[in-house]
Amino acid sequence: MEFKTRYITPDIKLSCYEDSLFKTEIAFEHHMLVWFISGETKIIQADTSDVFRPGDIFLIPRNRLATIINYPRDGRPHKAVAMHLTVERLKSYYSNIDVRSKGSPQQKICRFSHHPLLQSCMASLIPYFDLQDSFPEHIASLKINEAISILRVIDPAIDQVLAHFDDPGKIDLVDFMEKNFMFNMPLEKFAYLTGRSLSTFNRDFRKKFDALPRQWLTQKRLELAHYQLAGHRKKPAEVYLEVGFEDLSHFSFCFKKHFGYAPTALAHGE
Structure with a gap:
């Protein structure tokens, strides 16, 4: 494989790395939903460390510091589909939904490994990365809204993460x-x-x-x-x-x- 990153839209990408490892330290501006295809990823947060392997699906909450180390494994590159759940898109999605806040959202990564509904949603994006023409924005919105809806079915508590739009407040x-x-x-x-x-x-x-x-x-x-x-x-x-x-x-x-x-x-x- 020659590519490193392909985009359907700025919010949906397919990444592929064949190097020995790829490391980044980041606090994402938006929530990141990831479907892991091959390779291995280690994500280190302040009080926890997680390892993800092929088939794993997980959500990295926004504004949470993390070290992400991606490795090829078993002769295959590190490959994953990632979807940005932006604040603007989530505000639109939740505009007609009554969600009562229960305090600060959780900081840890949310796992949804091998769930058939979510895996089917993410896998359906793969053919679009080979499109020569631009991907219609309204279809991209449908796919992202589909992913959000599935997350809410799988885990009703996810609203406390996705529907929390405040910037970080002054903390200790x-x-x-x-x-x-x-x-x-x-x-x-x-x-x-x-x-x-x-x-x-x-x-x-x-x-x-x-x-x-x-x-x-x-x-x-x-x-x-x-x-x-x-x-x-x-x-x-x-x-x-x-x-x-x-x-x-x-x-x-x-x-x-x-x-x-x-x-x-x-x-x-x-």
């Missing part, structure tokens, strides 16, 4: 950062997710932690890596991506500078 900075420091996100994103402007975030951070954000983040990530290497006997190549580093050599350099020895020393039990 210390609690949020202690749970999410391992995600390598711009400070602007951390500020937004804690309900602050960047200048307010920086000011509040220095007041709470008595440190600059980037220095504190690097130290916390290195300490977590040390714990994983020493306590769980993991290898540096297994750890650096999960603690917020993009490059193994840069991770090793920072680790040795901070602790005075290389991460391989712990991995080898030296």
Whole structure:
């Protein structure tokens, strides 16, 4: 396969990666419904880690920090269909539906693995990716509304996730950062997710932690890596991506500078 991503519309895509792995750290602006075709995906959130395999269907809630690591498996590429459930589309869908809020929506990924209704809906999109002409918007809307309707049949509680349209409010900075420091996100994103402007975030951070954000983040990530290497006997190549580093050599350099020895020393039990 030659392609990496094909789009039916901006909100519906088919991705295919044949490299050894593809990693991203993100807080999606919109909910993401994913049908997994081949390969393997590991998704790490603040307090949980999930592995998804062929046939799995799951919903990643918007504005939730996650590290996503995609792998080819068994000689097949990493391949998945993804559908963005945008706030605008959901507002339109729910405009005539009475949904009573029960507080903040859940933050964890919602699994709907191998459900025949949802799998049939997602699989029906595959032929459209080979269309030479543009895909009609009204048909795309029908397919997305179909997916939303099926989600509501499968899990009535999903309304508390999909029908929650508020931006993040101002939350406890210390609690949020202690749970999410391992995600390598711009400070602007951390500020937004804690309900602050960047200048307010920086000011509040220095007041709470008595440190600059980037220095504190690097130290916390290195300490977590040390714990994983020493306590769980993991290898540096297994750890650096999960603690917020993009490059193994840069991770090793920072680790040795901070602790005075290389991460391989712990991995080898030296």
